[in-house]
Amino acid sequence: MKEWWSFLFPPSSACWFCGTPMQARLFAPPEKRFCPVCLEALQPIREPICQVCGRGFDKAPSADVCFDCVRIAEEERVMNRSPVAYTQQVAAWVRLFKYRGKEGLATPMGRWMAEVARVHYARENISLVTFVPLHEERLIQRGFNQAEKLADEVGRRLRLPVCPLLVRNKDTAYQSKRTREERLSALGGSVILADGAWKRQLANQVVLIVDDVYTTGATVRECAKPLRQAGVKKVCSVTFAR
Known part of the structure; x- marks a missing residue:
């Protein structure tokens, strides 16, 4: 009995990011x-948020859609949710993950993203997970x-298949240093449906797109275009940072 109880409620754990020993229950939410x-x-994003x-809004907004999203046609919008704001520290962690070989960060990042998707997209009946292609x-x-x-981590946590549905057919170079207008221009037509994607019978599916950072949303919107053309019922996205 004691061994069973210790398994469910270990006396200590470690911080998902830095490994510092700490108290944490087995089923504790990500923020714990x-x-x-x-x-x-990390600065977790909390309500109120752009829908x-x-x-996250700094104060109670007069509308439920931010200034940037208002400028996007409704039929082109892609709903996105992220656990944390894109702070300098988060940017440093993302760089470690992408460019310094710290691939293990995909586990804590993906876990938190999966929980965010589970909460915010509970009614969407997501059927497939895909990702922004390189x-x-x-x-x-x-x-x-x-x-x-x-x-892969999000799909594992949500118990959903992860499918490489998209291909990037031109190199758009690094987007992080470009203006909004430059991003939109460079990304146009850069993502197409993968050759084998048609075999997935995408009609009426609800697809979740995964990426690391949401900046202007141009990337996920570009990814959504071929999916919608293939008959996907709805496209939404989850990123680690917004």
Whole structure:
């Protein structure tokens, strides 16, 4: 009996990000899985939020859609949710994950993203998980697609199949240093449906797109276009940071 109780309620755990020993129950929510230092740096997004992109509002808004999303046609919008704001510390963690070989960060990041998706998309009946593709040249340089790593963890946690439905047919270079207008121009027509995706019978499916960071939303909207053309019923996204 004692061994069973210790398994369910271990006396101590470790911070998901830095590994600092701490008290944490087995079924504790994600925010209880980080030490106080990391949690403060992470800045979890809480209500009220934009009902489209998931950005947190500093104060109670006069509308439920932020200024950026109002400018996007309703038929082009993709609902996004993210657990944390894109702070300097989060940006540093994302760089470690993408460029410094810290692939293990996909586990805590993906876990939290899965919980956010579980809560916010409970009524959407998501049937497939996919991810933002990398161009072949970028994939060779980096060695892995960070969005795919996150999608694998999200799919595992949500018990949903993860399918490579999309292909990037041109290298759009790094988007992080571009203006909004430059992003929109560069991304146009850069994502197409993968050759084998038609075999998935996408009509009437609800697809969740996974990526690491949501900035302007141009990337997930570009990914949504071929999916909608293939008959997907609804497209939504989850990213680690917004």
